[in-house]
Amino acid sequence: MTLLGSPLRQYLPALGLLAATAAYLWIGYGYKPEVRAFPVGVGWVMMALLALDLAARTGTRPGRALRRWLNPAADTDRTVLPLGRQLAAVLWVAGFAALLLLVGVLAAVPIFVFGSLRQRARRGLAACLGAAAGATLFVWVLFSVLLRLALYPGLLFGGA
Amino acid sequence: MLDIWLSGFLGLMQARELLFLGFGMVIGLFFGAIPGLGGATALALLMPLTYGLEPFTALALSGGVMGAIPMGGSITAILLNAPGTAPNAATCLDGHPLAQQGKAGMAIGAAASANSLGGIIGTLSVLAVLPVAKELVLLFGPPEFFLLTIFALLTVASASHGKLLRGLVTGALGLMVSFVGYSDVTGGERYTFGNDYLWDGIHIVPALIGLFAVAEMINLMAKGGSVARSAETVQITRMWSGVLETFRHLGTVVRGSLIGTLIGAIPGESGTVAAFLSYSLTAQASKDPDSFGKGNIKGVIAPEAAINAKDGSALIPTIAFGIPSGAEMAVFLGILVLHGLQPGPLMLIQNQREIYGLVWALTASCILASSIGLLFVRPLSFITVIDAQVLAPLVLCVALVGSYAVNGTIENVVVTAVFGILGYIMIRFDYPRLTVVIAMVLGNTAERSFKQAMLMGDGHWSIFLTRRVSLILIVLIVALLLWPAARAILRRRDRTALSVRGSP
Numbered sequence: 001m002t003l004l005g006s007p008l009r010q011y012l013p014a015l016g017l018l019a020a021t022a023a024y025l026w027i028g029y030g031y032k033p034e035v036r037a038f039p040v041g042v043g044w045v046m047m048a049l050l051a052l053d054l055a056a057r058t059g060t061r062p063g064r065a066l067r068r069w070l071n072p073a074a075d076t077d078r079t080v081l082p083l084g085r086q087l088a089a090v091l092w093v094a095g096f097a098a099l100l101l102l103v104g105v106l107a108a109v110p111i112f113v114f115g116s117l118r119q120r121a122r123r124g125l126a127a128c129l130g131a132a133a134g135a136t137l138f139v140w141v142l143f144s145v146l147l148r149l150a151l152y153p154g155l156l157f158g159g160a
Numbered sequence: 161m162l163d164i165w166l167s168g169f170l171g172l173m174q175a176r177e178l179l180f181l182g183f184g185m186v187i188g189l190f191f192g193a194i195p196g197l198g199g200a201t202a203l204a205l206l207m208p209l210t211y212g213l214e215p216f217t218a219l220a221l222s223g224g225v226m227g228a229i230p231m232g233g234s235i236t237a238i239l240l241n242a243p244g245t246a247p248n249a250a251t252c253l254d255g256h257p258l259a260q261q262g263k264a265g266m267a268i269g270a271a272a273s274a275n276s277l278g279g280i281i282g283t284l285s286v287l288a289v290l291p292v293a294k295e296l297v298l299l300f301g302p303p304e305f306f307l308l309t310i311f312a313l314l315t316v317a318s319a320s321h322g323k324l325l326r327g328l329v330t331g332a333l334g335l336m337v338s339f340v341g342y343s344d345v346t347g348g349e350r351y352t353f354g355n356d357y358l359w360d361g362i363h364i365v366p367a368l369i370g371l372f373a374v375a376e377m378i379n380l381m382a383k384g385g386s387v388a389r390s391a392e393t394v395q396i397t398r399m400w401s402g403v404l405e406t407f408r409h410l411g412t413v414v415r416g417s418l419i420g421t422l423i424g425a426i427p428g429e430s431g432t433v434a435a436f437l438s439y440s441l442t443a444q445a446s447k448d449p450d451s452f453g454k455g456n457i458k459g460v461i462a463p464e465a466a467i468n469a470k471d472g473s474a475l476i477p478t479i480a481f482g483i484p485s486g487a488e489m490a491v492f493l494g495i496l497v498l499h500g501l502q503p504g505p506l507m508l509i510q511n512q513r514e515i516y517g518l519v520w521a522l523t524a525s526c527i528l529a530s531s532i533g534l535l536f537v538r539p540l541s542f543i544t545v546i547d548a549q550v551l552a553p554l555v556l557c558v559a560l561v562g563s564y565a566v567n568g569t570i571e572n573v574v575v576t577a578v579f580g581i582l583g584y585i586m587i588r589f590d591y592p593r594l595t596v597v598i599a600m601v602l603g604n605t606a607e608r609s610f611k612q613a614m615l616m617g618d619g620h621w622s623i624f625l626t627r628r629v630s631l632i633l634i635v636l637i638v639a640l641l642l643w644p645a646a647r648a649i650l651r652r653r654d655r656t657a658l659s660v661r662g663s664p
Contacts, residue, residue, distance in 0.1 A: 017329065017333070043336065049329045052325055053329055085384075096556060113553050116549065117549070121547060
């Protein structure tokens, strides 16, 4: 499906940012005038820039001219990756962050390293166990012993 | 004057001072290389250890740490696109593409030598400027600070490799993020949604780790393979060609060093601004600006020279006014006070030996750390051929736990993960990430300076037009805005002339 000479998905990032900026402005107008002055000002500048960005994404003549002037190199060398692989990578990282929050550093690190190496890198059991132990030892020595930082115990084990 | 320089230098050449300098340097290299740690953490860790030391020895140790941090940070920036410290983010722009092309050795060689030369030029500039430092720093008031932030943002956006509009969009996004939290300028809180963590705003380091280290690891995991496109292309023998490249581009080194020295001397301005300005101006001045971001060696040399040159001059506002230019200098200020050295104009007169000794320590440290960096180029380059699915989890562990270590707050991990995903989306949709960082760094300074400037001018905008440095900055901003259009017209004219000449 196309709109003004460009595929609809072309507009998605700018539209997403536009929605976020609209929410930012809407919340901003709830503050006192002196408190909101600067953020709201920047919000409106963002709106103007996004309008230009959207216009530059169209396949129309003015759109092409805008692109030539302001974004000549955009989208020139993008590698297409399967959406599933991208989502899996994002979820893997989000999962690790959630794990850190839930079970704490000293449990999350070995679980994540072991799981990643076994599931994604397809390494042998001994290599996975060794890497998980090594990474945990490194994190413990560096952050807990040398930096004397109390490593987060996790929400499930008394962390706040 | 020469006798004080020499006195500081000779003071540093004692066995004890050299030992502590070396120790500080090793710590600095290590902490610089790990995203999330950096100079402030290293100095904070060492601060209690300096308590029993002579002030001069403590300063040698601190100088060793501060001088080596940038070299450590540049190694991970080049190899993994994960800058060890915020200023090294500028090194990623061309350093990482070089590593992907198998030229990690050359990039690290160039970074190391630019670091050393930048440090030396920065030191010489500081030594020359120290006697008149006070007058120079006083030229910059709130109107100039505000205009400087606008100038820095525009410079970085305009150097976004032909993506000016998208650079400006992400710059505005960074500014919007920077306004989260309690504002000491207006006395109100914004966008905190009642969350205590957000009261202090979004910390730059966890956000930076997310935008670069985590986003890059997600990208690597999704793509598969390794950082360098193939093991055969990793040319680990080219580090000396990197050193030679630095000497071939001495103009870039000098420009970067002078920018670093100038920005470093301005209170409140950070090494990140210096590195990005140096990078952007080098790209703007280049005959082939399109090659920047794709592995142009000058894109490594320019920021690296600025980062180390900045370290020396950042001492000027810290020592002369007690105004630190960043977290690292704030911790260093604590070390000075701990040793009975009271920052202020009097320190420039009463503790000259210590000040010059510190400046020499910084220089020695950056030269030695660069040499050590060169020694490790060969083994380190192999990181770029490790399977992404093995490398990514290990880097992610250090990155996320490092983000927690910034101030022992678990919410940092959430910020890092969110910014990591945002950074990945930006990679996929081809939005520059660097302008977000620079805008986050400058957002509050811009607002504070603007309010102060308007107060100074009784609410009249004319305050920006009646001061000499302000006017110069306005001219530079207008020139920067017009430059892309002017360059396009000039190019079109060149092409037309060529086609006319080529036609029969």
